[in-house]
Amino acid sequence: xxxxxxxxxxxxxxxPPGKVxxxxxxxxxxxxxxxxxxxxxxxxxxxxxxxxxxxxIVNKQGEIALKDEGARTFQxxxxxxxxxxxxxxxxxxxxxxxxxxxx
DNA sequence: GCCATGGCTAGTA
DNA sequence: GCCATGGCTAGTA
Numbered sequence: 209x210x211x212x213x214x215x216x217x218x219x220x221x222x223x224p225p226g227k228v229x230x231x232x233x234x235x236x237x238x239x240x241x242x243x244x245x246x247x248x249x250x251x252x253x254x255x256x257x258x259x260x261x262x263x264x265i266v267n268k269q270g271e272i273a274l275k276d277e278g279a280r281t282f283q284x285x286x287x288x289x290x291x292x293x294x295x296x297x298x299x300x301x302x303x304x305x306x307x308x309x310x311x
Numbered sequence: 312g313c314c315a316t317g318g319c320t321a322g323t324a
Numbered sequence: 325g326c327c328a329t330g331g332c333t334a335g336t337a
Contacts, residue, residue, distance in 0.1 A: 212318060231329055235317085243317045244329045252327065253320055265328080273328040283328095 227307035270300040
């Protein structure tokens with residue numbers, strides 16, 4: 209039986225370039241709709257180890273959640289390279305770029 | 312803008 | 325103890 213973390217990691221790995229998922233979406237897909245916060249922890253501490261596309265996770269509003277200015281800019285650049293568009297407020301249109309995970 | 316929620320990794324002993 | 329959320333309330337206009 210897979211743990212929540214295992215499932216979440218697998219799901220995150222399946223997000224294709226040019227698409228994004230929200231924290232809550234990943235949590236729900238991993239079987240625990242309220243564990244959005246846990247997803248932040250996974251990304252924070254396991255991204256490099258598991259080579260996760262951490263930049264493809266945004267918050268429910270389609271905003272970049274990172275607080276550090278340099279890291280924000282880095283994430284925005286990575287997304288744009290993949291074809292994700294951000295408006296002048298750096299908002300992502302989730303209707304267009306959300307990856308609808310199903311399995 | 313506050314705070315309940317969830318599930319555990321990293322790092323020391 | 326940590327955390328890069330999310331949802332809901334109180335309080336103002």
